[in-house]
Amino acid sequence: MKTRIVIPKVEPEAYKVLAVLNNYVEHSGLTKTHNDLIKIRASQTNGCAYCIDMHTKDARKHGETEQRIYALNAWRETPFFTDEERAILALTEEVTLIQNHVSDETYQAAAAILDERYLAQVIMAIINISAWNRIGIATGMQPSL
Template sequence: MKPRIVIPKLEPEAYKAMLGFDHYLNSTGLTKTHKELIKIRASQINGCAYCIDMHTKDARKAGETEQRIYALNAWRETPFFTEEERAILALTEEVTLIQNHVSDKTYEAAASILDEHYLAQVIIAIIAINAWNRIGIATGMQPGL
C-alpha cells in the first residue's frame, strides 16, 4: 500500500484531538507494559503494520521481552502472561472485534482483577489504539516512514 493523505497536515485539529487521548493515557496509572500490550495486540488484530512496528519498538525500549512480543498473538497458549495481562488482552480482543460484543465473562474477569478506574483506563486505551489503527490503515501509513 502506498501512503495516502496526511491527516496532521490536512486536519491538524482532529489530529490534536487524537493526541489528547494519548496525553490523557500518559497521565493515568496504566503501566507501560499494559499500554504496549494493548497497542500491539489491537494493532495485530486490525492489521496495522505502522502501529505494530511502532509499538513493538516502544515495548522493547520499555523492557518487554522478545519472547512475549513474538507470542502475543497466541497469548492464550503460553505461560508468559500474568492473570491481569490475560484479562486485559481478552478485553482488548473483544473491544477490537466489537461486532461480536464484549462478553459478560470477559468483562467480569477484567472487573474482578482491575479496579474500576484502571478498567476504565484500559477500555479508553483500547479505544484509542483502535482509532489510531484506523487512521494508519485508511491513510496508508507505512512502517519506518
C-alpha cells in the same frame, strides 16, 4: 502501498483532539507494560503494520521481552502472561472486535482483577489505539525499514 492523505496536514484540529486522548492514556496510570500489550495486541488484531512496528519497538525500549512480543498473538497458548495481563488482552480483543460485542465473561473477568478506575483506563487505552490503527490503515501508513 503508497501513503494517502496526511491527516495532520489537512485537518490538524481533528488530529489534535485524538492526541489529547493519547496524552490522557499515556498519563492515566496504566503501567507501561499493560499499555504496550494493549497497543501491540489491538494493532495485530486490526492489522496495522505501522502501529505494530512502532509499538513493538517502544515495548522493547520499556523492557518487554522478545519472547512475549513474539507470542502475543497466541497469548492464550503460552504461560508468559499474568492473569491480569490475560484479562486485559481478552478485553483488548473483544473491544477491538466490537462487532462481536464484549462478553459478560470477559468483562467480569477483567472487573474481578482490575479496580474500576484502572478498568476504565484500560478501555480508554484500547479505544485510543484502535483509533490510531484506523488512521494508519485508512491512510496507508507504512513502517520504515
